[in-house]
Amino acid sequence: MSQTASPAASKEPLTPDICVIGDTPGGLAVATAAALFGVRTVLVRQSGSAPSFSQGARGQALRAVAQHARAIADAQAFGIAAGTSEIDYGRVRTHLDQVSAKLAANDSDERLVALGVLVLKGEAHFQNRRQIAVGESVVKARRFVVATGSLPALPDIPGLAELPVVTEDSIFELVKRPERLIVLGGTAAAVELAQAMRALGSEVALIARDGLLLDEDPEAVGVLRRALLGDGIALHEGRPILRAESHRQRPRLVLEGEIRIDGTHLLVANGRKPNIAGLELDLAGVRSDEAGIVVDASLRTANRNIYAVGDCAGGAAAGTTSSQAAQHQAGLVLRNALFRQPTRFRREWVPRTVHGRPELACVGLSEAQAPALGEIRVLRFPYAESGRAQAERQTEGLIKLMTDRKGGILGVVIAGAQASELIVPWGLAIQKRVNVKEMAGLIVPSQSLSELSQKAALSFQAPLAAKPGIRRLIGFLSRFG
The missing domain is CATH 3.50.50.60 (FAD/NAD(P)-binding domain)
Known part of the structure; x- marks a missing residue:
């Protein structure tokens, strides 16, 4: 055949x-x-x-365009006068x-x-x-x-079925950039598209009526939440939606308290x-x-x-x-x-990622799930202590490790720059049951973000330094030269 x-x-x-x-x-x-x-x-x-x-490729391409737009906007902080970026959305679509x-x-x-x-x-x-x-x-x-x-799944909201909407699949077919975009949903796709369109100049309101990224680590979600607000995205979390309606032939969502959110386009990214x-x-x-x-x-x-x-x-x-x-x-x-x-x-074993800015990636058990296996330790290491992150002004974020008492790696959460790349060795470590002490001994490239993973692993052994027995042993051995 x-x-x-x-x-x-x-x-x-x-x-x-x-x-x-x-x-x-x-x-x-x-x-x-x-x-x-x-x-x-x-x-x-x-x-x-x-x-x-097709849609995955277009999503990656759109995020790449947004990344370049942000680089121009952020250049002044590095002493570079790059001027203002003008978005030719027709050429964006071509890309x-x-x-x-x-x-x-x-x-x-x-x-x-x-x-x-x-x-x-x-x-x-x-x-x-x-x-x-x-x-x-x-x-x-x-x-x-x-x-x-x-x-794409459409939520049950009065009046929504009567409105023209775009979905996380069809948004890439728009020929013009939305002037004011309402994003309905608290999913990874909602966050990614909201940030990308904001970087391209759209005014964006993100409506997460059930909450933001509910299945992800709350501490890591907090990093993304601050980034969304810092981008100038109007974020509405946990507020019921009373109805959807048309106002002057444009979409409007009415939230509890009669809060009206108006836009030129309504993107539904509420799940699939x-x-x-x-x-x-x-x-x-x-x-x-x-x-x-x-x-x-x-x-x-x-x-x-x-x-x-x-x-x-x-x-x-x-x-x-x-x-x-x-x-x-x-x-x-x-x-x-x-x-x-x-x-x-x-x-x-399947890594989960949110390709936002910064990224969020996790693999293994969450901090809430891990205690079911017994006593655990939670290790944290901030991006702010990385020289590379400081040099690139990407200091928001952290690496969080969940281990058992002996250092068995149960789960890893990374919120920060290049999280989707940094999570890879941790996924292998969980599959192959590599101990966190072995990860601490890994030699990583100098001046790289990978140093964050090594230092997070090293922190597992930090309590040993304070144990009196260890100090007495060091003192005893020092007598022999």
């Missing part, structure tokens, strides 16, 4: 070893890796879906499209066909436990992997919902709930021949929405489906 087919192109049932439903990052990872192993593979691209990496187009080649039909994948285009739905239909095509596969991703409607999972014996398709730790559903990965997966995989998590899950599925190896998805 090495061609692209429309739903009506195949009259006889297709019988691949693996059929992947959805061209999300997890779905593409399964399809490409399976094909490389010589496994007969069918990939179903859902009709009308955007290229799988977003160019980045997306360059990365889209990795997902193209041509590349998949070259690997030996048969690509079907259309809406898939199960007909029974071992068979799906895509238009007039029928696929009977030994294994199915559902990777249909997620869609699994994209599983229409799959008729019940005919396949697959259970689902609000979080998605219920899977166990091996990412299998109630039907042992069907797996789910990525945003559409619930159960043991619920809440892991990054493309990296989906690709990791894809690897676990292939190990289980092709090589019959026992696998277990560990949600706590």
Whole structure:
């Protein structure tokens, strides 16, 4: 099977070893890796879906533009007269499209066909436990992997359905920069887009009615909260929204106390919902709930021949929405489906990131979760004590480590510049059960932010210096020269 087919192109049932439903990052990872192993593979691209990496690529590109705009605005603090930056949003859009187009080649039909994948285009739905239909095509596969991703979820607010809104997916299609942007939501996407659009000159109000980044460490969230306010973003937290309405043909949100928030555009980034409607999972014996398709730790559903990965997966995989998590899950599925190896998805091993300014990243257990394993120690080290951070005027932030009494690393939280990069060795340390004392002995590059991680690890041993027994031992050994 090495061609692209429309739903009506195949009259006889297709019988691949693996059929992947959805061209999300997890779905593409399964399809490409399976094909490389010589496994007969069918990939179903859902009709009308955007290229799988498109929105993520545009988001990265928009944040890069915002970073350059901030660099110009901050240059005066370094003695550089850079003047004021003028934003040509048409060229910004061109940049977003160019980045997306360059990365889209990795997902193209041509590349998949070259690997030996048969690509079907259309809406898939199960007909029974071992068979799906895509238009007039029928696929009977030994294994199915559902990777249909997620869609933006609209909150239940009176009047919201009658207003024109943009979502965290569609905002990149705007041809003009919003003059006054209302961002509804307290999610990572809400924070990232609010800060990016503010850096590009929009007036921004962020409405987090349920709170800001509820699943993240409160101390780290405090760092981001101060940054949002410092950026000039109007932040409204924990205040109920009474209604949404149109005022002079523009969106308005009315908060408790009749506080009116007016804007030219309303961005809803309040969370996402699994994209599983229409799959008729019940005919396949697959259970689902609000979080998605219920899977166990091996990412299998109630039907042992069907797996789910990525945003559409619930159960043991619920809440892991990054493309990296989906690709990791894809690897676990292939190990289980092709090589019959026992696998277990560990949600706590997946780094979570908020690409704000500063960034927030965490891996492992939180400070609230860790005590369930016994007595813990919490170590903190501030960015302000880093020479690199001082030189770059990025001193807001901290590294927080949660360890057990013996130095076993249970969880790490980083709020500050380059947090998404600094978290990487800590993720490996947790997976490989590296002790914090070993991390303290790591030799890091001089004058780098990595010194923060080393110094945070070193602080585990600080109490030893004050123990009388240690001091007596040092005094005794000093007698021998």
